[in-house]
Amino acid sequence: MPTIAFLVFWSQVMSQFAKSDAKKNQFAKTQCPYCGVGCGLEVLPPAMPGKAVKRDAEGNPIWQARGDRAHPSSQGMVCVKGATIGDALDKNRLLYPMVRDSLNEPFRKVTWDEAYGLIVSRIQQAVETKGPDSVCMYGSGQFQTEDYYTAQKLMKGCLGTNNFDANSRLCMSSAVAGYIQSFGSDGPPPCYADLEETDCAFLIGTNTADCHPIVFNRLKKHLKKNKGKMIVVDPRRTKTAEAATLHLAIKPGTNVMLLNGIAHLLLKWGKVDQQYIESCTEGFSDFAKILSDYTPDVVAQECGISPQHLAAAARLWSKSKRVLSLWSMGINQSIEGTAAVRTIINLHLLTGNMGRPGAGPFSLTGQPNAMGGREAGGLAHILPGYRVVKNPEHRQAVEKVWKLPEGSISPVPGRAAWDMILGLEQGDVDVFWVAATNPAVSMPDIERTKKALRNSPFTICQDAYFPTETTEFAHVVLPAAQWGEKTGVMTNSERVVTLCKAFKRARGQARADWQIFAEVGRRLGYEAQFEATTSAQVYDEFVSLTEGRLCDMTGLSHERLGLGPLQWPLPQQETEATAATRFDKRLYTNGRFLTPSGRAKFSAFHAKGLAEPPDPDFPFVLTTGRLYGHWHTQTRTGHIDKITKMHPNAFLEIHPYDAQTLNFEDEQVVEVRSKRGFVKLPLKVTKNIRRGTVFVPMHWGFLWGNDAEANALTHSEVCPISLEPELKACAVQILPVRAGPLVVQDVEQSLVSRLARSLVSAISR
Ligand SMILES: Nc1nc2c(c(=O)[nH]1)N[C@H]1C(S)=C(S)[C@@H](COP(=O)(O)OP(=O)(O)OC[C@H]3O[C@@H](n4cnc5c(=O)[nH]c(N)nc54)[C@H](O)[C@@H]3O)O[C@H]1N2
Ligand SMILES: Nc1nc2c(c(=O)[nH]1)N[C@H]1C(S)=C(S)[C@@H](COP(=O)(O)OP(=O)(O)OC[C@H]3O[C@@H](n4cnc5c(=O)[nH]c(N)nc54)[C@H](O)[C@@H]3O)O[C@H]1N2
Ligand code: SF4
Ligand SMILES: [Mo]
Numbered sequence: 230m231p232t233i234a235f236l237v238f239w240s241q242v243m244s245q246f247a248k249s250d251a252k253k254n255q256f257a258k259t260q261c262p263y264c265g266v267g268c269g270l271e272v273l274p275p276a277m278p279g280k281a282v283k284r285d286a287e288g289n290p291i292w293q294a295r296g297d298r299a300h301p302s303s304q305g306m307v308c309v310k311g312a313t314i315g316d317a318l319d320k321n322r323l324l325y326p327m328v329r330d331s332l333n334e335p336f337r338k339v340t341w342d343e344a345y346g347l348i349v350s351r352i353q354q355a356v357e358t359k360g361p362d363s364v365c366m367y368g369s370g371q372f373q374t375e376d377y378y379t380a381q382k383l384m385k386g387c388l389g390t391n392n393f394d395a396n397s398r399l400c401m402s403s404a405v406a407g408y409i410q411s412f413g414s415d416g417p418p419p420c421y422a423d424l425e426e427t428d429c430a431f432l433i434g435t436n437t438a439d440c441h442p443i444v445f446n447r448l449k450k451h452l453k454k455n456k457g458k459m460i461v462v463d464p465r466r467t468k469t470a471e472a473a474t475l476h477l478a479i480k481p482g483t484n485v486m487l488l489n490g491i492a493h494l495l496l497k498w499g500k501v502d503q504q505y506i507e508s509c510t511e512g513f514s515d516f517a518k519i520l521s522d523y524t525p526d527v528v529a530q531e532c533g534i535s536p537q538h539l540a541a542a543a544r545l546w547s548k549s550k551r552v553l554s555l556w557s558m559g560i561n562q563s564i565e566g567t568a569a570v571r572t573i574i575n576l577h578l579l580t581g582n583m584g585r586p587g588a589g590p591f592s593l594t595g596q597p598n599a600m601g602g603r604e605a606g607g608l609a610h611i612l613p614g615y616r617v618v619k620n621p622e623h624r625q626a627v628e629k630v631w632k633l634p635e636g637s638i639s640p641v642p643g644r645a646a647w648d649m650i651l652g653l654e655q656g657d658v659d660v661f662w663v664a665a666t667n668p669a670v671s672m673p674d675i676e677r678t679k680k681a682l683r684n685s686p687f688t689i690c691q692d693a694y695f696p697t698e699t700t701e702f703a704h705v706v707l708p709a710a711q712w713g714e715k716t717g718v719m720t721n722s723e724r725v726v727t728l729c730k731a732f733k734r735a736r737g738q739a740r741a742d743w744q745i746f747a748e749v750g751r752r753l754g755y756e757a758q759f760e761a762t763t764s765a766q767v768y769d770e771f772v773s774l775t776e777g778r779l780c781d782m783t784g785l786s787h788e789r790l791g792l793g794p795l796q797w798p799l800p801q802q803e804t805e806a807t808a809a810t811r812f813d814k815r816l817y818t819n820g821r822f823l824t825p826s827g828r829a830k831f832s833a834f835h836a837k838g839l840a841e842p843p844d845p846d847f848p849f850v851l852t853t854g855r856l857y858g859h860w861h862t863q864t865r866t867g868h869i870d871k872i873t874k875m876h877p878n879a880f881l882e883i884h885p886y887d888a889q890t891l892n893f894e895d896e897q898v899v900e901v902r903s904k905r906g907f908v909k910l911p912l913k914v915t916k917n918i919r920r921g922t923v924f925v926p927m928h929w930g931f932l933w934g935n936d937a938e939a940n941a942l943t944h945s946e947v948c949p950i951s952l953e954p955e956l957k958a959c960a961v962q963i964l965p966v967r968a969g970p971l972v973v974q975d976v977e978q979s980l981v982s983r984l985a986r987s988l989v990s991a992i993s994r
Contacts, residue, residue, distance in 0.1 A: 255273065255274055256273055257713075257730050257732035258270070258297055258299075258300075258728075259271075259713070259727065259728075259729040259732070260597060260719050260721065260727035260729050261294075261303075261310070261311040262711075262712035262719075262729070263310045263314070263597060263860050264440060264441060264860075265370075265441065265593060265594035265599055265600070266302065266303065266443045266444050266721060266722065267597060267719065267721020267722065267723075267727065268300065268303030268308075268311050269296065269299065269300020269301075269305075269727065270296065270297055270307065270314070271295055271296070272292050272315065272732050273293040274292065275290030275293070277293075286320060286868070287319065287320050289318075289319035291315050291319075292314075292318060292713070292732070293315050294307070294311060294312060294313075296311070299793065300727070301421075301725060301812040302421055302725050304447075306446055307443070308442040308857070309857065309871065310860055310866065310872075313866075313869045313871055314865070316869050317865035317866065317869055318711070318733070319736060321695065321868060322693060322695070322708070322736040322737065323693060323695035323700075323709070324695075324736055324738060324739070325738045326339050326340070326341055326343070326707050327339065327705070328344060330704070331704075332701075332702060332704070336706065341738065344705060345749060346752075347705065348660075348662075348689060348705065349749060349752045349753055351659070351660050352364055352388070352660055352749070352753065355687075359657070359659055361388045361389045361392075362390045362644075362657075363658055363659040364392060364658075364659065365390075365394075365643075365644055365652065365658050365660070366380060366383075366384050366392065366393045366662040366663075367394055367646065367649055367662070367664070367666060368380055368394075368395045368665060369397075369664065369666040370395060370400065370594070370601075370607075371598065371666070372395075372598060372601075372602065372664070372742055373598060373601065373715070373717025373718055373729065373742075373764070374768065374771060375717045375741075375743045375764040375767040376664075376665075376717065376742035376743045376746070377598075377601060377602050377606075377607045378605040378606075378743075378767060378768075378770070378771040379742075379743040379746040379747050379750075379759070379767060380393055380607070380742075380746050381393060381605060381606045381612070382750070382758055382759075383747075383749065384643075385606070385612065385638050385639070386627070386758065387633070387750055387753060387758060389637055390639060390643055391618050391638075391642055391643030392643035393607065393608075393643060394608055394643065394648075395607050395608060395646075396596070396646070396666040396668075397599050397602055397603070398608060398609075398646040398951075399562070399646060399953060399954060399956060400558070400561065400594075400595045400953075401557075401561055401592060401595060402561070402566075402608060402951040403560065403563070403570050403950075403953045404556075404560075404570050404592035404594075405603060405608070406566075406567040406948075406950050407566075407569075407571045407573075407574060407592075407951075408570070408574075408592075410571060410830065410832065410950075411571050411574045411578075411829055411830050411832065412574075412816075412824065413822050413823030413824035414779045414822075414823040415603055415779075416615065416724075416779050416780060417590075417591055417592050417722065417723070417724070418584065418589045418591070418815055419553060419588075419589035419590070419591040419723070419815060420723040420812065420813055420814060420815060421444065421447060421722075421723045422813035423551075423586060423587050423589060424444065424447045424448040424451060425447065425451040425587075426553075427452075427457060427549075427551045428457045429457060429458045429546070429549035429553070430448055430452065430460070430554075430555060431462075431546070431552055431553070431554040432461045432462070432469060433460075433484065433555075433556045433559065433560055433573065434462065434463065434484060434556050434557060434559020434560035434957075435463075435469065435555055435556050435558070435560075436463065436465075436468065436469050436854060437555060437557075437593065438468035438472065439467065439857040440557065440595075440855050440857075441557075441593050441722075442857070445472075448555075449472055458475070458545050459472060459473045459475075460473060460474065460476075460542050461473035461475070462476075462477045462484070462487065462542075463476070463479075463559060464480060464852060464918065465478070465852070465922070465924060466478065466916070466917035466918070468857070474545070475538065475542060475545065477539075478533075478919050479532040479533060479534055480533040480850070480919065480921070481839065481957060481958045482563065482565075482839035482842075482850070482957075483532040483533070483836065484559070484563070484565070484572075485568050485834055485835075485836040486528055486531045486532055487528065487532050487539070488572040488573060489520060489522075489523040489528070489835075489836060490527075490529070490539055491543045491546060492516070492575060492576055492579060493524065493525070493528070494525065494539070494547075495546060495580065496517060496520055496579070500543075500546075500547035501579050501580060502580050502581030504581070505578065505580075505581030505583070505820070506578065506581075509578070509583070509820035509821075509828055510578045510829045510831055511828040511829075511830055512830050512831035512832065512833070513578075513579075515833040516579075516832065518833065519834075525540060533919065546576065546580060551582065551586065552580065552588055553591060554573050554576070554590045555591050555593055556573060556591075556593065557595060559854075559957060561951075561953055562953060562954065562955060563953075563957055564837065564947065564948050564949070564955045565834065565836070565838075565948060566951055566953050566955075567948050567951045567953075568832070568837070568948075570592070571834060572832065572834055573590050574590050574829070577589060578829055579831075583820070583829070584816070584817045585815075585818075586815075591722075593722050597721070598719035598720060600719075600720035600721060601718065601720040601726075604771075605771060606627075608645075609643035609644060609645050610642035613627060613775070614626075614778045615778050615779055616778075618638060618639065618640060618643075619640055624638040626774070630770065630773060630774055631758060632758060645947075646672070647945050647947060647952070647954055648952070649661065650668075650677070650678050650681045650945075653685045654681040654684060658685065659687060660686075660689070661682075661689070662689040662691070663688065663689065663690045663699055664690075664691040664742055665691070665692070665742065667699045667861070667862040667864065668699055669682060669697075669702055669930065670698045670699075670861075670927075670930030670931075670940065671927070673944060673955075673956055674905050674906075674940065674945045675940035676941060677905070677945070678940075682699075682702035683702065685702070687704050688704050689705045689706075689707060690705070690706050690707070691706075691708075691709050692706065692707075692709055692864070693709045693710075693711035693739065693864070694864040694865075696932065697862065697930075698862065707740075708738055708740070709739055709740070709741070709742055709745070710735035710736075710739040710741045710742075713729075713732050714734065714736070714739065714741075715731050715735070715741035715742075715743075715764065716728070716730050716731045716765075717741070717764050717768075720797075723796065723812075724780075724797050724798075725795070725796045725812060726782065726796070726797060727790070727794040728790035728791055728794075730791075741764070743764060743767060747761070765788070768785075768786065769786060775797075776801075779823060780797055781798045781799065783800050783801040784799035784800055784802075784803055785797070785799060793810075795810070796811070796814050797814070798814065817829075839958050839960075840944060840946035841944055841946070841955075841958070841959050841960045842960065843921070844960060846962060847904065847960035847961055847962050848960075848962065849887070849921060849923050849960070849961050849963060850923070850958050850960060850961075851922075851923050851942055851943075851958065851959050852923070852924050853939040853940075853957065854924065854926065854927060855926065855928070856875075856876045857875070858871075858872040858875040858876050859872060859876055859928040860928075861927070861928065862928065863933050867928075867933055878934065879908075879925060879928070879934055879939075880910055880925075881901055881908075881910040881912050881913065881923055881924070881963075882913045882915055882918045882923060882924035882925075883912055883913070883914055883918065883963070884914075884915070884916065884918050885914050885915070886920050887920055887921065888912060888914045891963060893912055893914075893963075894912070894914070896911050896912060896913075897911065897912050898910065898911050898912075898966050899963050899965060900963070900965070900966045901942065901962070901964075902961060902963075903942040903943070903959050903960060904944075905942065905943075906938075908936050908938060908939070908941050909966055923961065923963070925939040925942070940956075942959055943956055943959050944959050
């Protein structure tokens with residue numbers, strides 16, 4: 230017989246257990262809404278039993294986030310951005326729709342009904358007078374898949390214009406173009422399991438340590454344990470480069486030169502996989518032909534590295550059995566972005582580093598759901614299910630599911646991001662609808678962009694926060710319910726799909742992006758197309774369009790994903806099989822591809838270099854990029870103390886030799902000019918950058934600093950294949966700042982006063 234004491238003890242244990250179980254059930258499992266690593270998070274409500282409620286500066290209770298150990302991609306790890314996300318959810322939110330007739334006027338608060346009425350009438354008017362192509366929507370890799378999918382149906386199906394593009398055009402469109410051309414389809418072949426299988430990681434144009442920190446943690450841990458090698462190619466000695474076995478600090482814009490140079494050596498040494506080339510590829514001889522130009526001396530000279538370093542890189546490629554390439558913006562954001570992606574792929578085909586564990590060409594996606602955007606057709610030339618607008622069968626398949634007559638979808642690709650700006654400039658765009666992106670900071674040649682935005686007859690800006698730089702150019706602002714306030718799906722870089730559940734109520738009158746698009750669609754007369762009442766229904770319809778495609782996700786649904794994340798391809802018939810819970814799915818493991826011949830295609834691109842090389846008047850190459858703590862245009866991270874302390878202001882990184890030659894000191898404020906604009910920034914003198922190259926972080930728009938916008942300097946030349954702008958390089962001069970000390974801006978103060986001004990004017994109407 231158990232004693233009473235034991236029973237009391239036991240019941241206490243059980244009640245503790247029940248309590249902790251209850252606590253456990255209060256966690257919402259979700260995916261981090263920042264970068265494309267796609268870490269799993271558990272979010273805890275602000276009020277946990279026995280703990281004091283933390284509040285943000287506006288007094289809102291703060292949600293706590295921590296890593297989800299059960300998530301296959303991140304295994305419980307998070308970086309500072311994911312860990313502090315809770316602190317950014319409620320401050321500075323846009324709470325209700327507002328409109329104004331012209332940009333000189335203050336906003337006035339309106340009902341959703343009034344806002345919808347206005348938007349619908351402006352769209353109808355534009356379509357009647359200038360046709361559907363006078364309407365443009367500019368969306369984002371921060372949409373959930375349901376948002377993306379609904380927007381495609383509204384624009385490409387109902388309105389009949391392919392003028393939907395996303396900030397992904399500025400981000401990974403070169404990777405998409407490269408994969409499509411080389412393999413016959415988009416889709417990154419490797420997965421994160423390869424990070425732990427490789428014996429040589431080739432990181433080119435990616436500061437993985439700062440921008441994909443958890444991918445980097447996994448890779449570094451594995452390489453350290455197994456004495457694996459890491460090559461990093463970056464003009465800057467980043468945190469990533471510091472961890473490398475070999476760092477090649479090439480001149481910006483010499484990627485294709487370097488890659489062809491490595492291929493030249495491999496071919497010369499006979500270190501190629503003849504069998505793979507013969508049985509799985511085509512176009513090898515054309516590639517081999519151009520390689521004769523890329524002798525080590527020429528390549529080393531052009532790239533600004535030593536021939537020994539070049540040979541060392543080629544040797545690591547030749548000696549390693551499993552080479553995994555990782556890349557991001559240092560490759561994609563270039564006028565030869567697609568060529569560089571295809572030349573990376575050439576190296577993999579040449580050496581047979583394809584479709585095997587630990588090997589393959591892996592483009593790291595930047596945003597949390599850039600991959601979902603690709604799946605849902607979220608660029609101006611594509612359609613859901615990895616289809617393209619130019620293909621009549623693809624259009625028909627989509628029209629059928631959308632219950633629209635044949636011929637509804639245009640065969641002509643729509644305007645790409647920069648082309649939308651040109652359309653505004655030329656007066657060809659009457660309605661410009663921006664959602665979940667902040668182009669008044671992130672577009673190239675920002676003064677020209679702002680001028681075009683000022684020329685827009687009617688701009689809608691749908692954002693979670695207010696003000697943003699882009700709301701300053703809007704006629705209508707629509708409050709979006711953001712991550713945590715709507716249930717939807719995101720896909721990370723390794724094709725792992727996570728259900729992001731709503732865990733809190735939307736602020737004010739905010740609504741989910743997909744609901745806003747659907748309501749406008751219904752009011753335009755497309756009731757049958759927008760019948761879905763839940764995002765789960767929207768997702769089901771999207772998934773049906775992936776059947777039989779490379780990205781087959783017919784085994785996925787909100788219900789199934791409620792049990793945990795899954796990796797595609799996952800056809801319906803596999804949901805119950807063990808395949809469903811495997812997270813090491815690679816593409817093209819059988820050496821067959823989706824090109825007409827079934828073979829992967831070599832490409833033969835000569836190096837072109839920069840669109841705007843340095844010259845005697847503008848002798849420096851400026852490059853731009855990211856810092857570990859900040860996210861893009863700071864609408865969230867700019868309000869998190871821990872992060873603003875880490876990165877208080879923008880700066881210009883310069884080599885000590887260059888600083889000395891110009892007679893500048895560390896922290897001195899200088900003026901940096903390109904042919905388009907200028908910034909005034911304090912110098913950060915550091916050996917971690919090549920001589921002749923300078924660097925500015927991209928995070929400071931005009932609400933966050935005075936004359937600190939990286940894109941004041943950049944140009945708008947694009948890769949002719951992917952239409953991705955060359956945001957990574959332009960020519961600049963550096964001058965002393967005349968007269969007057971730098972006005973150090975109190976960022977919060979400046980935002981508060983802007984916010985107050987906008988609200989006062991809203992109320993005063
Ligand atoms: N902390 C943080 N993380 C992020 C983001 C963020 O805002 N903050 N944003 C996310 C998004 S959307 C993206 S797209 C990714 C971007 O991730 P990354 O591409 O890693 O980031 P960037 O800093 O833009 O650029 C990477 C590197 O390219 C180098 N580079 C410049 N020119 C060249 C060149 O010609 N050749 C080579 N080889 N390298 C060059 C730069 O010096 C820089 O270190 O990050 C994602 N993760
Ligand atoms: N010079 C230079 N310029 C660059 C780059 C560079 O490397 N150098 N990188 C480019 C790249 S790769 C990228 S991805 C872009 C990023 O540039 P942007 O997309 O302009 O940057 P974000 O700050 O991420 O903007 C996202 C916006 O969406 C809002 N938002 C957040 N969640 C939601 C939601 O659920 N719904 C709605 N409607 N809104 C929401 C945020 O408040 C924010 O205003 O910048 C590009 N520009
Ligand atoms: S690595 Fe990326 S996804 Fe993971 S916590 Fe950091 S920002 Fe979020
Ligand atoms: Mo990006």
